Amino acid sequence: MLRIAIIGAGVAGLCMAMRLKRAGIDSFTIYEKSAGVGGTWRDNIYPGCACDTPSHLYSFSFAPNPDWSRIWAEQPEILAYLERCAETHGLGPHTRFNTAVAAARFDSRNHRWSILLANGEEAEADILISGLGQLNVPAWPEIEGREDFGGTAFHSARWREDHDMTGLDVAVIGNGASATQFIPRIAPRVKSLTIFQRSANWVAPKPDAPYTRAQKTLFAASPWRRKLHRLAIFLRFELRFASFFKKSLLRPAFEKQLGVFMKHHVKDPALRAALSPDYPAGCKRVLLASDYYPALTLPNVRVVSDPIERIVADGLVTRGGAHHRVDTIIYGTGFRSTEFLTPVEITGTDGTTLNEAWREGAHAHRGVTVAGFPNFFMLYGPNTNLGHASIIFMIEAQVRYILRCLRRMRRKGLSFMDVKPWAMERYNRRLQRQLKGMVWDSGCGSWYKNAAGRITNNWPRFAFQYALAMRRPRWREYDLRR
Numbered sequence: 001m002l003r004i005a006i007i008g009a010g011v012a013g014l015c016m017a018m019r020l021k022r023a024g025i026d027s028f029t030i031y032e033k034s035a036g037v038g039g040t041w042r043d044n045i046y047p048g049c050a051c052d053t054p055s056h057l058y059s060f061s062f063a064p065n066p067d068w069s070r071i072w073a074e075q076p077e078i079l080a081y082l083e084r085c086a087e088t089h090g091l092g093p094h095t096r097f098n099t100a101v102a103a104a105r106f107d108s109r110n111h112r113w114s115i116l117l118a119n120g121e122e123a124e125a126d127i128l129i130s131g132l133g134q135l136n137v138p139a140w141p142e143i144e145g146r147e148d149f150g151g152t153a154f155h156s157a158r159w160r161e162d163h164d165m166t167g168l169d170v171a172v173i174g175n176g177a178s179a180t181q182f183i184p185r186i187a188p189r190v191k192s193l194t195i196f197q198r199s200a201n202w203v204a205p206k207p208d209a210p211y212t213r214a215q216k217t218l219f220a221a222s223p224w225r226r227k228l229h230r231l232a233i234f235l236r237f238e239l240r241f242a243s244f245f246k247k248s249l250l251r252p253a254f255e256k257q258l259g260v261f262m263k264h265h266v267k268d269p270a271l272r273a274a275l276s277p278d279y280p281a282g283c284k285r286v287l288l289a290s291d292y293y294p295a296l297t298l299p300n301v302r303v304v305s306d307p308i309e310r311i312v313a314d315g316l317v318t319r320g321g322a323h324h325r326v327d328t329i330i331y332g333t334g335f336r337s338t339e340f341l342t343p344v345e346i347t348g349t350d351g352t353t354l355n356e357a358w359r360e361g362a363h364a365h366r367g368v369t370v371a372g373f374p375n376f377f378m379l380y381g382p383n384t385n386l387g388h389a390s391i392i393f394m395i396e397a398q399v400r401y402i403l404r405c406l407r408r409m410r411r412k413g414l415s416f417m418d419v420k421p422w423a424m425e426r427y428n429r430r431l432q433r434q435l436k437g438m439v440w441d442s443g444c445g446s447w448y449k450n451a452a453g454r455i456t457n458n459w460p461r462f463a464f465q466y467a468l469a470m471r472r473p474r475w476r477e478y479d480l481r482r
Contacts, residue, residue, distance in 0.1 A: 002410060004028035005115055005125035007101050007344060009091075010039015012379035012395050013131025014082060015060060018089045019399050022062070025406070029125075030091065031117070033100035033343075037086045039133070041079045046159040046178060047185035049075035052206075052288045053390040056219075056226065057233045060085065061396060066219035066226055070210045072288075103345040104128055106374060111415040111481075113375065126375060126415065127406065130344070133380035137336045137343060141173060144310040151314070153329040156182060167191050168327040171316060173308070175201060176447075179332030180287050184295035193301045194324055196308055196316070199444070200274065202258050202281045206288040234463075237389040241462050244282045244387060244439050251439070255281045265293035274305050279444035285387055334447055348373040349418075361454035365424040365477070366470060368398050374418035374479075377402045383431055384466070385448070385457040387440070393463055397470040405473055408480075416481035423477035434460040 004020065006013045009032035020028050034042055051058045055068035058078070063085050069077060086092065100118035107114055115123040138155045140146070146153075154160045156178040170190045172179055175197040187193050211219075219226040243250040258281060266272045275296070296303060306318040315325040346354040349372050357372065364370045367384035368377055379402075384394050409417055435441055435455045440448050448457045459466050 001027050002126045002406060003112075003124065004127040004129060004406075005101075005104075005113065005123065006030045006129045006131055008032060008039060008131035008133070009034075009037040009086070009095055009097075010041070010131055010133065011082065011392060012133050013039070013129075014086055014091065015392070015395050016129055016131060016379060016399050016402065017091050017094060018060070018063065018085060019403060021089050021091070023403060023407075026094075028094055029123075030095040031099050031101045031115075032095055032097050033118070035097050036083065037091075037095070038079045038082050039131075040157075041075055041082060044075060044157050044159070044178070045161065046156045046182040048181035049178070050181060051078060052177065053237075053392075054233050056230045057237070057390045058392055060392060061230075063088070064223070064226060064230075067216050068211060070208060072206060072208045101344050103347070105347040106349055106376070108349050108374075111375065127409075128346075128376045129402065130346075130376075130378045130381075132343070138331075139333050139336045140331060141333050143173075143308055146311050148313055149311050149315075149329060151327045151329065153331070155331045155333070157335070163328065165190050165328055169325060170194070170328045170330065171196060171324060171326040172330045172332050174198075174332035174334065176332060176334050177285065177287055178334070180289040180292040182330075182332070183301075184289070184291040187295045187298050187301050191300065192326075193298075194326065195296070195301070195303050196318075197274075197303060197305055198307070199279075199284075200277045201284060202255070202277050202286045203262065203292055204258055204286050204288050205261055206290045208290070234389065234393070238462055238464065240388045246280075246437055246439055246442065248439070251281055258286075262293060266297060268297070271296065271303060274303050280439050280442050282387060282439040283442045283444040284446040284448075346373065346376065348376075361450045361452060362456045363424070363428045365419040365427050366398075366401070367459070368401060369419040369424075369478075371419050371421040371424045374416050377405070382456050383435075384459050386463055387448075387458060389463045394459070394466060397467040401470045401473060408473075408475070412480070413482055414480050416479070418479045420477055420479055423474075431460065 004027060006016055006028055009030050013030055014037060017028060017030055036042055050072050054071050055073040059065050059081065065081055101115060102118045103116040105114050113125045113128040115125060117123065138157045152163050165186055166189045168190055169192045172183060172195045175195055183195065242248060243254045262272060262275060266275060295301060304318060306320060309317050309319055315323060317323050352372060362382040364378060364382045367381040379395050379398050380391060386394060405417060438460050440455055440458055448455050450456050
C-alpha cells in the first residue's frame with residue numbers, strides 16, 4: 001500500500017483526491033493550511049470575483065453541475081461547488097485542515113518522503129503530490145515607503161470585508177484580472193477611485209447571462225446535452241488559441257474587434273490612448289470584462305499611467321512629483337506565479353532543493369515530475385497554464401497520468417520512480433523552441449515569465465494536444481526501482 005500525501009485542498013488537490021477515491025485508493029492524506037477546501041476560491045473574496053472560464057467547463061468532467069446559475073459563475077458558487085465535491089466524495093476524514101506543510105525531504109535509503117508540518121509535527125509518505133499550483137502566494141510590489149502609508153492597505157487576494165470604502169478616496173495599484181473584476185463593483189460607492197496602471201491590457205467583452213430554469217432542468221435530465229454544451233464551450237475557446245502564434249493571421253482581426261469594443265465604451269480620446277496596449281493581443285492574458293470600460297468613464301474614476309515613485313503617509317507620489325491623496329490602497333498586483341511551491345521547501349535525493357534546481361526558472365517533465373525528486377508529482381506545474389481555456393482540463397490530464405504511475409508502482413511492487421534527466425531536458429528543449437513561436441515571447445512583461453524573461457507558466461499548444469501527450473507515461477523515461 002502506497003501512502004500518499006497531497007499538499008493543498010484547492011482545485012488540483014481535490015481533483016487528485018477524488019480520482020484516488022474513485023480508483024479505490026484510500027491511503028492518502030490532504031494537508032491544507034486553511035480551515036476549509038477551495039484554495040484560491042476560498043482566499044479570493046473580493047467583490048465581483050469570478051472565473052474567466054465558463055462554469056460548465058470550469059468544473060470536473062466526472063463531477064458535473066447541471067445547476068450552475070450563470071455562464072460565468074462567481075466565487076461563492078464555485079466555492080460551494082468545490083465544498084460539495086469534497087463532501088460527496090468523502091474527503092473530510094482524509095483532510096487535515098489548518099495544517100501547512102513547511103518542508104519535505106526525500107529519504108533515499110527508505111524511498112519515502114519525510115514531511116515537516118508548520119506546527120512542528122512530522123509525517124511520512126511514499127508519494128508526495130503538490131496541489132499548490134501557480135496562483136497561491138500574493139505578489140506585493142517593491143515600492144519605496146509602502147510601510148509608511150497611514151491609511152488602510154490590503155491585497156485583493158486578502159480582501160478586507162470589514163473595511164467600508166463608501167465615501168473614501170481609494171487607490172488601486174494594478175489593473176489585471178482581479179482589478180478588472182472588483183473595480184466596477186467599488187467605483188460607484190467610493191468618493192474617488194484612482195487606478196495606477198503599469199501597462200494597458202487587452203480587454204474582451206464577457207457575454208455573461210443567467211441560465212434559465214428550463215436550461216438547468218434540461219442539463220439535469222439529459223447528460224448528453226450537458227456534455228455537448230461543455231464540448232461546444234471547449235471547442236470555441238480552443239479556436240481562440242490559433243491567434244496566440246506569433247505569425248497568426250487571425251490576431252489583427254481579433255485586435256481590431258477589441259479596439260471597436262473599447263471605442264464603443266470609451267469616448268474620451270485621451271483615456272482611450274491610455275488604455276490602448278502597445279503589444280500584441282495575447283502577449284499578456286486577455287481579460288474578459290463587459291463592465292470594466294464603463295466603470296473607467298465614471299466621473300469619480302481616474303486612470304494614472306505615470307509610474308509610482310513612492311508611497312507616503314497620506315497617499316502616493318508619481319513621477320514628476322504629483323501627489324495623490326487617498327484613504328485606502330488596494331494592491332491588485334496578482335501572484336508570485338513563477339515561484340512554484342514557494343511556501344514549501346522540497347529537498348531531493350542529493351540535498352538539492354527545488355528552488356535551487358530552478359535557479360534559472362521552473363521546469364519539469366510534462367509539468368508533473370522533476371529529475372532528482374523521486375516519488376514526487378506536481379499538479380498545475382511549470383508550463384501547464386493556459387491563456388485561453390480551462391485549467392481544470394489540464395489538471396485532469398495530469399491526474400490521469402499520475403494515477404497510471406501509481407498503478408504501475410503498485411502492480412510491479414515499485415518503491416522508487418524518478419524521471420531521467422535526459423528525458424526532462426529533451427522535453428524542455430522542445431518546449432522552449434515551441435514557446436519562441438508564441439505571442440507570449442513578443443517582449444511584453446507578464447506573469448507568464450520569470451525575471452529573466454523565461455516563460456515558465458504556459459503550455460505552447462492547444463489544450464487537447466496536452467491531453468493526448470499525457471495519455472500514458474513512457475516508462476523508458478523513468479528510473480523505476482523496487
